[in-house]
Amino acid sequence: MRHLAPLVLLALLVQPGLPSARAEEPAALPGWPSERVAGQRALEKALNALPSAERLRRWHDLFCAEPHPAGTAGDARLIAAMAEAFRGMGLETDVHEFFAYMPTFEKAELSVAVGQVLVHLPLREDALPGDPSIAREIPPAFNAYAASGVAAGSVVYANYGTKEDFERLDALKVSCKDKIVIARYGRNYRGFKAKFAEARGAAGLLLYTDPADSGYVRGVPYPEGGFANAASIQRGSIKTLPYPGDPLTPFVEATKDAKRLDPATLALPKIPVQPIGWTAAREILARMRGREVPKGWQGGLPLRYRLDCGEAPVHVRLKVVQPRSIQKTANVIGVVRGATHPDEMVVVGCHLDAWTFGAGDPHAGSIVLYEMARSFAALAKQGKRPARTIMFANWGAEEFGIIGSTEWCEANAQALLGHAVAYVNLDMAAMGPDFRSAAAPALKRVIEGATRDVPQARAPETTVHAAWSKRGEGTVPFGNLGGGSDHVGFYCHLGVPSCSLGGGGSRGVSYHTAYDTLAWYRQVVGEDYEPALMLARVGNVLVSRLANAPLVPYTIQRPFADARVHLEAMFGKAADKEPAAELRTRLDVVRQKAARVEAALDRAVAEGRCAGARLDDVNRQLLSLERAWLHRDGLPGRPWYRSLYAASDPHSGYAAWMLPLLRGAVESKDRARIAAAVGVYMAALDKMEAHLDALDRLSQEE
């Protein structure tokens, strides 16, 4: 490279796609022994030279060839292909089979009758000549775990079917009893829409995609644009048990011979539930002649929305045949064994099952995972194995209720509790160039650091971090990790600091529809695979640091700082009178200690004063500090959820509840319960402070 003219050099520096192509100085690596930094940077550079757009595209072709819901033949073929691909890279490969209680989609029918007019409504998308996947095979639409049976009755419209929406219907004296409820997707997890409708005696439930939420009101529909069209149907599970995973084996692995619950004892849906597109919904809604909807309930269809049918009932008949049985499927795990600390683990995962073709959900993440796995495998072949073990996991049966990852966590609970450093989730990761992440506070520093050293997709003159913080107007906007994907077992059940990485900013929605195809993805997200490349590079740097950092790269103080923010969001900035004042003061004290210990540890390790067995002790303490957020009894009514820091919102599903034991107590308005919850958090903080004291001592010793 000598003798190149300056202009050529400059051109090389800003050439798209080169991961190191930035004019800035590399960001600092806090807590790294100074003599190890250059080696780590070289390693990262070598890793990030490997991912390629062409490879990402080939993985995508391989994974999205056919529909593959869990338990189907397509699922089995993909499991085999994924395992073969890992083996081809030279990874230790484990096909972890499990046996879960899952639905089989046999048949559904929907009709609407007014007077003598009988209309049969479509339950699968239209074929599109421009989309080869869809021209070939359109899978019918279902809601997993809907009851089999026939429901018939007149119709009630329930807006988004949230808790508040159903309470509004109650207040307006609109009865759902023996009615077919129709609700639009959005604002909560669809399982809660079904749960609330069933609780009110509904005969059945129709879930539809309204154009105001995902269709022409938001943008041009597919195939001209990327948004939902009149035929698009969002499939999805409606299971709302108080634990994820196999319904019959909470807390334990769903092995072939596991001791199982009796399905009859479970609160699985008891009414038929069916997803539809707005072509079908319009045939029903346009025929309703009852009371007008309240403000905010009008959707985007060209008609006045009504709550009910008034004097002119609209007869809807829904038949769902969806038997449930114990079926086999699997997780596919590829392992790069750690060179010096093989029992310590970093797990990277994305589910493998898909409602249809899965080009976006999940394989916009799987392709990133495979390019990361290929990068680490290639370096391992050159003898550059990471210090800790890295596991690349394709999880089975996520779509039916986060089953594969939950079973694997339950199977490996002791090892994970003791030695898992972090879990990184990639579900649907590469959906656009705008980086985003939801994360446990302990991981926020190392994630931010990784994004400082990777160029932004389609704008390589800047970094991912710069583009991300620009969107956040100066601070990088991390999301709160709640429910909804495969991190739940790691994070909420086992206390392993977890995060999701992803990218947004594309103009479209094909989520859980038959249009979640390669043609859709390449038209809407792009042909260039730049977002996936960006995420593979951020993931490589992040996982390499998690797996190699001599000092486990948690920020110790951030969890206390963030908890303080969550506490304030719960109680407002009101004075000390409120019940959590004691907890707030305690958090401030512990946070100050944590900040001191964090700085002392970083210094001690950087200066080589803490290494070897003592550093191993430090890392053990760091993991224990994080596990101290676990509460042995779990949350009230859902003991599987053990994290005192984060859980899914029990009334909406997707959103996160922070400090959930306290949040639940506050919502109950029961002063005794609030006081008890504060007591639990105070005790946890005592435990954490003991770990901090131990870390303090370890950082001081010479």
Next chain:
Amino acid sequence: MRHLAPLVLLALLVQPGLPSARAEEPAALPGWPSERVAGQRALEKALNALPSAERLRRWHDLFCAEPHPAGTAGDARLIAAMAEAFRGMGLETDVHEFFAYMPTFEKAELSVAVGQVLVHLPLREDALPGDPSIAREIPPAFNAYAASGVAAGSVVYANYGTKEDFERLDALKVSCKDKIVIARYGRNYRGFKAKFAEARGAAGLLLYTDPADSGYVRGVPYPEGGFANAASIQRGSIKTLPYPGDPLTPFVEATKDAKRLDPATLALPKIPVQPIGWTAAREILARMRGREVPKGWQGGLPLRYRLDCGEAPVHVRLKVVQPRSIQKTANVIGVVRGATHPDEMVVVGCHLDAWTFGAGDPHAGSIVLYEMARSFAALAKQGKRPARTIMFANWGAEEFGIIGSTEWCEANAQALLGHAVAYVNLDMAAMGPDFRSAAAPALKRVIEGATRDVPQARAPETTVHAAWSKRGEGTVPFGNLGGGSDHVGFYCHLGVPSCSLGGGGSRGVSYHTAYDTLAWYRQVVGEDYEPALMLARVGNVLVSRLANAPLVPYTIQRPFADARVHLEAMFGKAADKEPAAELRTRLDVVRQKAARVEAALDRAVAEGRCAGARLDDVNRQLLSLERAWLHRDGLPGRPWYRSLYAASDPHSGYAAWMLPLLRGAVESKDRARIAAAVGVYMAALDKMEAHLDALDRLSQEE
């Protein structure tokens, strides 16, 4: 009534429809000689015993029998019928003819072509079997003063066609040059949509009713409900000259032989403009394939809205044949001559011309006016004539640009300047039971007072005032009177304190459509004519007080208090640094003096210390005080608008501009202009203060 049991008494007190049926004490009459109060109350009671629902209904039948735009045969027949009705009451009746430059609606055609598909689009509403008016005769839709000619081109969508919307198109480099612009109704006066489109070189303009603004997004469409349906077309004028009235005779009456401007010199529209319904609009919008609209521009049709046609032009052809000529029409005035002060006048008006049948616009006001006229005429026959003259005016050709009332004001300018106490406008008054009023500040006290003594429509156990202030959460919410109806000549040109009275709260919109029929009105506003009864009673009390009060019942201090609020709205509450600080201080001083003078005058008259010739002097000073808001030069660029207090918004038309000379200067950001405007207001305040000093002296003399 003796011997009635208490329960029966209670039932009588709350019996619907009895105007005096209230448990409260009658409100005080500030400024009335105490010995005159009982007589006035008896008079009001007698007046308000006269209006009846049955009569209101019959007036409505009479006025809405056929379409009657100005200048048509229907218009001439209605003028004759209205004059006959006044004569039948025994009123002095004047058919005031005028000769204005107006359009004749001959023909319009609209088609859209894509490839070989040619679609002719509807330009009149559908017949409705349930609506007898419509089953008979559907008038075609036009925009008055659109240019005749043929426009053809591809299409640009301009949202509401506001100043901001067109500036957004400019910023997005969407050219309107040689295009057919399509814009939705709403947010500004339609004339400005045409003006802005023409200024950008558009070939033609289509104005349509979007379902998001008036249709199914807001409520159930007609005929099931009251809102716009797919066929509804809003007609309307697009004239935007800097003066209302006849385009050829600004400042002077449009007599047969008046000196006229050359039409070729006027800024009347130079492009064809046509109103359409959303059936027609959808045929065009659904074919557009260009750039997507920005946020807030998506309407309620089931399609993605686009700014333009991209690579696939949509060929629209619009032909409008609408010749303009000098045509005769008339105002119809009925007069109750004043007994003691016949030269002092209170004018009550509502226009008579209608775009179609006019059941709402204007005759929801005309029926109120006729029941008021009948009430005062009946009392006059019994010898109970008011002190001042009351004129009941049906204005001609309001819909083409406030022509009849403007010509009448110009014809009678000197008498009105010298002796008009107030103008009360009733255009579209009785559209629902929720009372509302926009008013000059001087009239707010007497309007409020009148509403305290009339029972609320459909809730006679409460007063109009109580229901009105409940909706305003404690204070009665007066609107600011701006442009848009027949008060403009009185208020903005001649400085006569004016107000509009009306009622809202019905679920529907038929404004300027062929569905503005009796059937629509009786279905949507109601069969009971309770809102019209309520307004006739409020109007009777208000006009009786304006015509009989020995002391002209203005509040003297309120204009200064309100001006202070408008000044604050213009500049914020910022410190004294801003240019209007001087004006603010001055307003405060004058307001304090006005409050003192108001109290002193009220006391002096109530106690009989001020009467006869001295009271006449007081009343002359009060009228002069109000006229002191007039500025001889008028506003920059529109000298016809002489009020320094209120004008129409020159960029949107309907909205009011308060303190308009200053507002215009502030918008120009020209410091010298602002300083000059402040100077004009300071000089006007000096003049007002001189009147206040004169009033002060008159209130003191013994």
